[in-house]
Amino acid sequence: MKHLVIALAFLVLTPAISKDAPFTIKGIVKDKQTGQTIPFAHILVGEIINVTNIDGEFIVSSADFDKEGVKLKVSYMGYETYSTPLSNLDNYHTVFLEPSVTQLEDVEVLFGPSIMDAVFERFHLNYEMERQHMVGYYQESMSDWEKTYYVAEGIMDIYAPSNLDKNAYPLVNPLRTRKKVFEKIDAIDEVLGGNASDMAQSSIWRDQSFLSPKNRKNYEYFYAGATSIGGHDVLIVDFEPSNKKGNTKGKLYIDEESYALLKIQYDPIIDDFSFWESVTWTEEYEQQDGIFKLVSVLFKGTSTNHQYDYHALLVINESKVIDELPTDIAMMDAYDSFFEMAQEDFTDSFWTGFNFMKLDNNVARLLNADASRY
Template sequence: MKQLILLCVALLYSYCSQAYIYDFEEGALLKVSGQVIDQKTNEPLPFANIIYDNTGTTTNLDGEFVFQITYHQPENSLLIKFIGYETAIVPLTYDNTKLKVTLIPKTEILDEVIVVRADQLLEDVNTYHQINYEFSNQLLSSYYKETVSSNDECIYLAEGIFDIYYPTVYSKEKATIHPRKTRKKVFASLDTMVMPLINGHATDMINGITRRADSFINADMLNNYEFSKEGLTWYDGKEIFKIHFEPKNKKGNSSGTIFIDSKSKAVIRAEYQPVLNGQQFWKKVKWIEEYKEVNSSWYIHRVSYLGQWEQNGEPITFEALLVVTDFESVKKRPELTEALTKNDIFFNHASSFSENFWEGFNYIKLSAKEKQTLGF
């Protein structure tokens, strides 16, 4: 009898242990969090891309991330990607949803077998454009944040969760933004400040260089720029061309760096600064766009904007961040209410800036410095 009891206990323990390490059930809702750091420097990596099926996020300034996913058996691992690093593949198990991920810098660059000119690469970008980007209308779930700061002191902080209807690049429809939940906090009086282009949403940000008619990568605009190769880097196991560009004439209105996937010929990242000659307000402007690949198509993933001006001799900085966290293909425009116009300001005050404010939504964690400013 005693041996039978011991056998039953042993079998029960074995069953529980095996159940513990088995994968999650199909369709389970998981909350995954962690931090991404550089193996060489042991420093956090801001804006690393965290990808799981159609769900994705990015790390904050402290390299931290948190997001919810619907578990699918075939997609049982997170992918953590960053330009210049090896992609990390992290399996999800019951005891592995709070992660510390170390990315390894990838310095090995293969010699180019075929010499490719920078202008030829941009022609390839246009040739493959119709197969690289969105074939269908998309419904995007997105997190948005904007801040105004002076001398590293936060003056204003606002956040929102959006539903965005994002029509295919072949449609004449425009993207529309619908707020789901929002909050803001003002730390100083804004009455005496000039607050340009702060409309509380991202109608300009969502339409990246792959969609704008006057984009510097468009075939009709290429002759207005000088393109030169800066070299090669890595992203997700593939070689990436780094292309620098400058205006060639007055029709060229930006300069910066484009990162082009050597295989698909898709632009996966762009860093650019508009030409500011002839205007008196902005002292500095910079855009960064990143795209993610899902099933051989590239989708907008992250857009950030930085603008700086001076007031009474003091630099004032406006920063905005948009991250697409989920998307799904839709056949037609969904029935969404309260679509924002370009000039709408929609943020509501929030009495609490606690971490659980966004419970049920995917968002980007505030950094330690931002939390300190908020007093928690």
């Protein structure tokens, strides 16, 4: 795990477990024209956020839904936003997203440096700066070209300090965890542990990030086109180092109206790491009540011998502003393992009272095959 923390340097409200049976929404998201499923689409129901899995499937559960007054909203870059009342949903709802057409008319903003000037000027307007209490679903796995070595998941109670406090990291309390090791390898002990604390702090506010005031001057920005989301134009800006102090390259997706970052995709430039050959980070944001909040963080890493691929995902399902960080809850630091007490129960009922991501079909088949051996 320490290697993942180093890689990052380059750069949730605990839901009450209701005694009432939760109202659960299940479904799948597809492209209306091609019928292909859409992974990592944003699912919004009231104040709860989730994303689709690699197979395009989603599940959202809560005992607090007002079925008559709340809508299911689904969005993804390059598509029109889908919205329908919960009362219209069946047991398993298929959402078809319509590809959107981008018509960007304001040619005066089509210069990378000027776009980024507007982005940086609006940081303190677009993003939350106060202390946050979040609940998030976390998943990590390791595989090679032919098999998966392990899958680990958890529901994480996260307390994030003010984004103005650049020297403090989010505190994490694992509420429920499970894991399955299919085949033991030495690298598992080194990596398996959990990285939700690091992932909950976005690149927008991280002091060592390429977006921080002291580092952003080390990069060049190039306008790279446009896309859309929900009928809103989205500018695409590529960036790369302009000098030896720059250590990251990637792509930024920026709302043309607010100049908020909706998606950040970047690759730290690795020269001398002992474990990672390459890493890729993807952060996505969603607007709620005028503030753009971190929704998901995806990490992909390939080992130096190209033998192992490591994936980690954090989805922040709920968040709210709090006055103070708790002092009476046992929290884990960045090097503690989330999964020392993890269970091996891989039924959906294990997550009762929490929101989670449905396991993808390949992992589900692997779990079923493993169980059949006993």
